[in-house]
Amino acid sequence: MTQEPIQLSAWQKQIQGVWHGLPSMFNAAGEHIGYLRGYRTCKLAEDGRPYFHVREELQFGGPLRTRIQPPDVELFVDEAGLSRVYDCPYFVGSGNPYGTFLLGNDYVVPWRLNTHVTVQLLPGGTVQAYSIQLYQEPVMQGVLIGQYKVAYDEAPATMAAIDAFIDSERQNGPMPFALGPDATGAWHGTGELYGGDQQFLGETTITIERQAVDFHTEALTVTFAGAHEEQLRYQRHWQAHNCFIAGESCTGNGMAFGRALLATSHVRSQARRIVSREIRLGPDNTLTFAWQFFANGRLDNVIHAVLPWEAR
Numbered sequence: 001m002t003q004e005p006i007q008l009s010a011w012q013k014q015i016q017g018v019w020h021g022l023p024s025m026f027n028a029a030g031e032h033i034g035y036l037r038g039y040r041t042c043k044l045a046e047d048g049r050p051y052f053h054v055r056e057e058l059q060f061g062g063p064l065r066t067r068i069q070p071p072d073v074e075l076f077v078d079e080a081g082l083s084r085v086y087d088c089p090y091f092v093g094s095g096n097p098y099g100t101f102l103l104g105n106d107y108v109v110p111w112r113l114n115t116h117v118t119v120q121l122l123p124g125g126t127v128q129a130y131s132i133q134l135y136q137e138p139v140m141q142g143v144l145i146g147q148y149k150v151a152y153d154e155a156p157a158t159m160a161a162i163d164a165f166i167d168s169e170r171q172n173g174p175m176p177f178a179l180g181p182d183a184t185g186a187w188h189g190t191g192e193l194y195g196g197d198q199q200f201l202g203e204t205t206i207t208i209e210r211q212a213v214d215f216h217t218e219a220l221t222v223t224f225a226g227a228h229e230e231q232l233r234y235q236r237h238w239q240a241h242n243c244f245i246a247g248e249s250c251t252g253n254g255m256a257f258g259r260a261l262l263a264t265s266h267v268r269s270q271a272r273r274i275v276s277r278e279i280r281l282g283p284d285n286t287l288t289f290a291w292q293f294f295a296n297g298r299l300d301n302v303i304h305a306v307l308p309w310e311a312r
């Protein structure tokens with residue numbers, strides 16, 4: 001009997017190649033402690049199954065260094081309905097793509113840590129914005145934040161571009177997320193809206209207007225138009241790496257890990273909360289935007305986008 005060919009998901013087709021990265025490592029207090037040089041080969045095995053080879057070099061010290069061992073492992077990815085299930089002695093877990101955005105939860109056996117993984121494939125398909133939160137449940141142990149760039153060959157020009165990318169990641173990784181008191185303007189662009197069932201619901205325009213209130217406080221107005229219609233007004237107050245959210249629309253808190261903000265806020269007078277990850281990619285302030293909306297305790301919608309900054 002002829003075996004049916006393995007059907008690859010759209011996500012799996014988009015990420016084949018060798019991904020190079022230098023995500024920054026932060027401890028649980030938000031302090032930058034170093035880097036992790038990563039190589040992730042994504043290809044198809046002989047039987048057609050998606051295959052990963054993960055190799056990492058640790059460039060940091062401290063308590064996390066004694067716990068995290070640099071992996072050099074191979075694993076298969078099984079497409080189980082709308083999920084990606086990892087088949088490997090080193091990783092146990094799965095991921096769920098929402099278009100070009102992936103949410104994953106794993107247990108890394110050598111590290112003895114639970115992980116929350118978020119991967120956003122940026123426009124053009126050659127760069128990923130990546131984060132991984134490390135937990136000894138329920139306590140966070142550290143966070144890795146950065147970008148990965150794909151190489152399809154090892155030609156000198158290709159590797160020179162990878163080297164330049166790694167150098168930029170070394171410079172940008174520790175960059176603070178919060179803008180200075182003189183930065184007035186808006187992030188603006190088009191995002192994709194997905195239901196909690198991973199089905200595409202349409203495009204939505206996103207505008208985040210930002211104005212400094214004082215040295216430690218910024219006022220934000222977030223407007224969605226299109227497939228998702230909503231406006232949220234609030235302030236973010238900063239104390240070192242800690243962020244406190246309050247306003248007429250929502251309240252909550254978060255923490256900056258270098259150029260990334262991880263936050264949870266609760267919408268006033270509604271059974272809704274927002275879990276967000278935003279990353280300022282570089283000095284031009286381009287923002288990767290990924291918000292999860294929960295309603296009645298369940299994931300209701302996911303919106304993700306890349307938003308250029310417009311100074312005013």
